[in-house]
Amino acid sequence: VRDGAAMNETPPARLYGLHLAVVLALFGLNFVLPDYHQGLFSRIMVLATFAMGYNLLFGYCGLLSLGHAMFFAAGLYGAGLAVAHLGWAVLAAFAAGLACGALLSLAVGVLALRTSGVAFMIVTMMFSQVLALAILYFAPWTGGDQGLVLPQQARVLNLGFAAFDLTHPAVRYMAALFLFAVVLLVTLAIVRSPWGRVLVAIRENEERTRMLGYDTFASKLAAVVVSGVVCAAAGAAWALLFGYVGANFASVQYSILPLLWVLMGGAATTLGPLVGTLAMYYVIDIASSHTSAWLLIVGVALVLLVLFFPKGILGTLRRRWPGWLP
Numbered sequence: 001v002r003d004g005a006a007m008n009e010t011p012p013a014r015l016y017g018l019h020l021a022v023v024l025a026l027f028g029l030n031f032v033l034p035d036y037h038q039g040l041f042s043r044i045m046v047l048a049t050f051a052m053g054y055n056l057l058f059g060y061c062g063l064l065s066l067g068h069a070m071f072f073a074a075g076l077y078g079a080g081l082a083v084a085h086l087g088w089a090v091l092a093a094f095a096a097g098l099a100c101g102a103l104l105s106l107a108v109g110v111l112a113l114r115t116s117g118v119a120f121m122i123v124t125m126m127f128s129q130v131l132a133l134a135i136l137y138f139a140p141w142t143g144g145d146q147g148l149v150l151p152q153q154a155r156v157l158n159l160g161f162a163a164f165d166l167t168h169p170a171v172r173y174m175a176a177l178f179l180f181a182v183v184l185l186v187t188l189a190i191v192r193s194p195w196g197r198v199l200v201a202i203r204e205n206e207e208r209t210r211m212l213g214y215d216t217f218a219s220k221l222a223a224v225v226v227s228g229v230v231c232a233a234a235g236a237a238w239a240l241l242f243g244y245v246g247a248n249f250a251s252v253q254y255s256i257l258p259l260l261w262v263l264m265g266g267a268a269t270t271l272g273p274l275v276g277t278l279a280m281y282y283v284i285d286i287a288s289s290h291t292s293a294w295l296l297i298v299g300v301a302l303v304l305l306v307l308f309f310p311k312g313i314l315g316t317l318r319r320r321w322p323g324w325l326p
Helices: 002-011 012-029 035-060 069-086 090-112 118-137 171-191 194-211 216-242 253-265 272-290 294-308 311-320
Strands: 155-158 163-165
Touching: 012 035, 012 171, 035 171, 035 194, 035 216, 035 253, 035 272, 069 090, 069 118, 069 216, 090 118, 090 155, 090 216, 118 194, 118 253, 163 171, 171 194, 171 216, 194 216, 253 272, 253 294, 253 311, 272 294, 272 311
Parallel strands: none
Antiparallel strands: 155 163
16 A cells, blocks of 8 residues: 555656657667567567466456456457458457457456456356367367467558558557557556555455445456456457467466466566566577577576565566656
């Protein structure tokens, strides 16, 4: 709570300036990164958006979910199937992915929020597994284990005045950056808003927050829906930018990964998901290129993180140095 109070006392220009500086730095990297790393950063920004959606629910509201892969998959398949089977344009397909994420998160939230704690975690995991099994069951439409590859000619964004080929590396990078920047600034606005402070209050003491007159169920449901829509946006972007829709994105692994990214970067920090996703992605990439025992190296890195950065990289730095970091 002290960290949240410090952030709310910090001049908005300072906070938004920091975030805009990060966005501008990522923009500049597009022109200097080698092709391989440009491609990695495109993926990292989309997955960091996924992690930001997870962080809103886990980091700020205190709800631990093990089923967020279903929201990512809802956006992924909502957009991918709209392109593959209905021939929809990019913007319409992206909107379909968002709609699927919103409807699914609303339905799951209404049911799962009847529980709390470990029960909430288990219920969300069960819902996610149901979606994963449904994807495999309807293999004639979803592609099953093989997934679907979206045709390149369908991945062209037409805005009337111009057409952007999302298969081009530079265009793909800028599209991923645009999504990341929008979600980052919206997340910052949310956590600085009165509703954002209510979410933090629910995380710290839900009973006291309810006694103060707040509808905690409505606030948590809204958090689930917003989190689900953000994760679905990341999934839809993945389908349209990288042209692949696969059942593996609905697996338990993709519910655990955003949790690890958030914990590594710092839960309840707006930039933590980016830092955690970037760090873990490169640790895995470098370790796997040198040894088949890369999981051991990743495990050692996580142990060192817990020992020296118990609140994540940015979370620990915020407590030790600039307390105003959001």
